[in-house]
Amino acid sequence: MERPPFVPPGALVPVSTGTPALPPQRRSRKRTVLAAGVAVAVAALGTAAWFGYQAYSGSSEPLTLPSPIPSVDQQIPEPEDTLPPEPSPVETTMLDSEESDPRKLTLKEAFSRQRVVINGRTYLRVKADITAACDKVAVGVFAAALKQQKCSRVLRATYVDARKKYAITTGIAVFPTKEAAVAADKKKNLAKTVWFRGLAGPASKGADKADISGGYAAGLVWGRYIVFSFATYSDGHTPxxxxxxxxxxxGALRDHTAGVLEKRLTE
Incomplete structure (x- = not known):
């Protein structure tokens, strides 16, 4: 099922005609983890769909029961029912500029594991690539916007599931500022596949058609980064x-890749 869009606290929301974003719900006795980014559209072959990025985790504090009532007449104080204080939200503006986030993103950081399990499905990384020629790995006016907004590098990897049914290219584009990333992202047209190109891999791994197949795109802007994915069928047929x-x-691979940026904030 398609998830409703989610707008994290402090996110910059572009004007759109899609489904309105739902505010995050406050959970009792839970500690929320940051989730930042701009809600984005996903589309394939002229059909638009909306996805968002939301990360959360929680832990319950064990209840402390009062001591057993003694046999003598003694007053037992009532336990206080108080909630533990919620942690302060993680500051996400660190990712907004290369001045506050100067460390270069590497392939090892972005795709540290060759085998990943997402939603119960195992994926194998079959190809990885990094380039400073950002416009060469994108299409149309979006490619021109990457160059104009001074994209410094695009990191991509293609994953194939264990049954070799899917071939998904996912990655991160790096900009000097959040404003530059947002400006470039506005030039995409997912319905017409004006987006990042798929990264083809070995035919023996089921990834040789990842750059020429129709599929579904997903993306988000988080600080000075665009996180993206493009999912196709391994046999190359158009969905x-x-x-x-x-x-x-x-969407699942996009969210998994976005965890790389979340880790930078929590390290």
């Missing part, structure tokens, strides 16, 4: 209107 599984797969 039909009845085939709805590529959208969630693309």
């Amino acid at each position: 039909t209107k009845q085939e709805k599984d590529l959208g969630p797969v693309s």
